[in-house]
Amino acid sequence: MSDTRPWIYSTDHDDPDPRTPEPGHVYVQLVGGPLDGQLLDITGYTPEERAHGALLMSNHGLHGPGGRSDYEPRPGAPDRWAGAADTT
Template structure:
């Protein structure tokens, strides 16, 4: 049986539950780009950090393992959209 829950960005490769959100945490869905469909835990982000979005390490982006993908909030505060990749 395949688990269809989204992967949580930043979970360790050996995490036994990489698709299980932590109770009491706040997540946004990453939309588009190399991290499409993953959840990002924004619990510790200040409101200004949430407004700015994040550059996330993305080994599958345009710049390989050293690159980052830019995700920013748009109309829906629960979804951050991909803006492109950067070295």
């Protein structure tokens, strides 16, 4: 049986449980784009950073390894950030 819990963005490849959120942390769900379905820990983000989103490294985006994917908060759904574009 496969685990259906979302993967947490930027967990280490050897993390024994990359799908378990840390207690007391704040997460958003990434929607669309190459990181679709993953959770992003935004605990340390400032209010301004949370309002603007994040440029996240992704090997699966338009530019392949080393590329970045832009995710922005969805209007009316601050707990979901939508993929906006890929860049190098």
